[in-house]
Amino acid sequence: MEGNVLDGNNGMQQVDLLMEEGMITKMGTHLSREGHEVISVRNQLIIPGMVDLHVHLREPGGEQKETIATGTKAAAKGGFTTIAAMPNTRPVPDSPLYMQQLTEVIAKDAHVRVLPYGSITVRQAGKELTNFQALKKSGAFAFTDDGVGIQSAHMMLQAMKAAKEQEAVIVAHCEENTLIQKGCVHEGTFSKTHDLPGIPSVCEAVQIARDVLLAEASGARYHVCHVSTKESIRVIKDAKASGIAVTAEVTPHHLLLCEEDIPSADPLFKMNPPLRSKEDRDALLEAFKTGVIDFLATDHAPHTEEEKQQDMTLAPFGITGLETAFPLLYTHLVLQGKISLQQLVDGFTSSPAKAFQLPYGTLTIGAVADVTVIDLQAEETIDPTTFASKGKNTPFAGWRCKGWPQLTIVAGTIVYKKEGVAI
Numbered sequence: 385m386e387g388n389v390l391d392g393n394n395g396m397q398q399v400d401l402l403m404e405e406g407m408i409t410k411m412g413t414h415l416s417r418e419g420h421e422v423i424s425v426r427n428q429l430i431i432p433g434m435v436d437l438h439v440h441l442r443e444p445g446g447e448q449k450e451t452i453a454t455g456t457k458a459a460a461k462g463g464f465t466t467i468a469a470m471p472n473t474r475p476v477p478d479s480p481l482y483m484q485q486l487t488e489v490i491a492k493d494a495h496v497r498v499l500p501y502g503s504i505t506v507r508q509a510g511k512e513l514t515n516f517q518a519l520k521k522s523g524a525f526a527f528t529d530d531g532v533g534i535q536s537a538h539m540m541l542q543a544m545k546a547a548k549e550q551e552a553v554i555v556a557h558c559e560e561n562t563l564i565q566k567g568c569v570h571e572g573t574f575s576k577t578h579d580l581p582g583i584p585s586v587c588e589a590v591q592i593a594r595d596v597l598l599a600e601a602s603g604a605r606y607h608v609c610h611v612s613t614k615e616s617i618r619v620i621k622d623a624k625a626s627g628i629a630v631t632a633e634v635t636p637h638h639l640l641l642c643e644e645d646i647p648s649a650d651p652l653f654k655m656n657p658p659l660r661s662k663e664d665r666d667a668l669l670e671a672f673k674t675g676v677i678d679f680l681a682t683d684h685a686p687h688t689e690e691e692k693q694q695d696m697t698l699a700p701f702g703i704t705g706l707e708t709a710f711p712l713l714y715t716h717l718v719l720q721g722k723i724s725l726q727q728l729v730d731g732f733t734s735s736p737a738k739a740f741q742l743p744y745g746t747l748t749i750g751a752v753a754d755v756t757v758i759d760l761q762a763e764e765t766i767d768p769t770t771f772a773s774k775g776k777n778t779p780f781a782g783w784r785c786k787g788w789p790q791l792t793i794v795a796g797t798i799v800y801k802k803e804g805v806a807i
């Protein structure tokens with residue numbers, strides 16, 4: 385393969401990549417082409433295969449919203465080669481049996497690498513810890529109850545102790561339920577003008593503050609999902625300064641949108657955590673640029689059109705993200721001069737890999753041949769009807785973007801090629 389390589393670890397180079405048996409075996413200029421199939425993408429950008437550690441695939445139990453087949457097809461189309469699947473499915477992967485059943489479907493149906501999360505508590509009900517050792521043995525990559533916050537400090541401490549024993553990361557959706565009454569949007573100007581129940585910023589930060597102290601007490605590795613408020617950033621920054629092993633992610637929608645961008649009580653703008661204030665959005669961008677927030681994750685959360693046609697209070701939380709993440713951030717942050725291309729690429733490759741000690745997200749000799757090719761010039765309008773995902777629920781329909789993935793390679797095998805692309 386030949387082209388311009390931008391790697392979070394190694395910068396931009398014009399190189400040839402040799403892939404053999406799923407690995408990168410040589411990199412350099414003027415490598416011999418003899419006996420090899422040549423993929424020439426000279427005017428395009430080659431980056432490490434992208435990593436998204438926060439994806440809802442919905443299978444088992446929610447196949448009307450998404451399946452492992454459709455969700456991973458969407459991932460491949462979005463340039464992702466490794467994704468981590470959230471456990472808020474039915475059943476929840478809270479036992480070795482359910483975890484095994486899940487890994488069997490992944491082995492059979494997935495178009496990209498899928499790392500399944502095990503749940504922290506049985507049925508994600510917050511009452512009883514799962515068996516981390518048994519779950520890890522049957523394939524759990526890390527532990528989370530994403531979709532709900534762990535309400536009990538005692539439960540979270542037990543979870544962290546168990547995770548430390550297994551050298552696994554605790555991944556947390558932070559939301560203190562006693563501070564919310566059926567909220568559906570950020571408690572702020574939009575909730576007031578539309579008379580909708582709000583979700584206050586403090587319900588997130590208060591749980592992160594509790595958890596970083598528990599992480600310190602237990603010595604566990606702790607990761608915060610979808611950070612949305614400036615107060616959360618302050619807590620994470622202080623915890624990092626104190627040497628606590630915490631990392632954090634931010635979604636494209638929280639970097640690009642705020643409550644002022646919600647045109648009406650439209651459920652396509654309803655997600656959890658909600659779009660916050662402009663100050664929160666700006667603080668998130670700054671935190672990502674300075675490394676207080678470690679990496680990017682989509683929180684791809686597909687739902688059916690019927691579900692999203694209900695009113696703002698009844699519709700489920702969540703928006704799709706896999707197929708639009710790179711073009712959105714490239715066009716509306718990189719091309720606007722708000723972050724560098726390197727920061728965007730790192731955020732979806734080397735940074736999540738580093739935070740979770742995964743052997744992906746880099747193009748180096750001996751690494752797995754996970755590669756994504758992007759055309760930075762190609763310009764298209766986001767059209768949900770063309771999504772590979774079953775979930776068409778995006779607030780970004782109609783946005784014009786550059787930087788569309790053209791080719792996605794997992795362990796040396798092409799899993800996505802954009803229609804009409806010559807290689």
Ligand SMILES: NC(=O)N[C@@H](CC(=O)O)C(=O)O
Nearest residue numbers: 440530531655656685701702
């Ligand atoms: N983010 C969302 O708005 N929804 C997620 C749950 C979650 O990530 O908390 C979902 O499963 O739909």
Ligand SMILES: [Zn+2]
Nearest residue numbers: 530531557609
């Ligand atoms: Zn969540």
Ligand SMILES: [Zn+2]
Nearest residue numbers: 470530531683
């Ligand atoms: Zn989620």
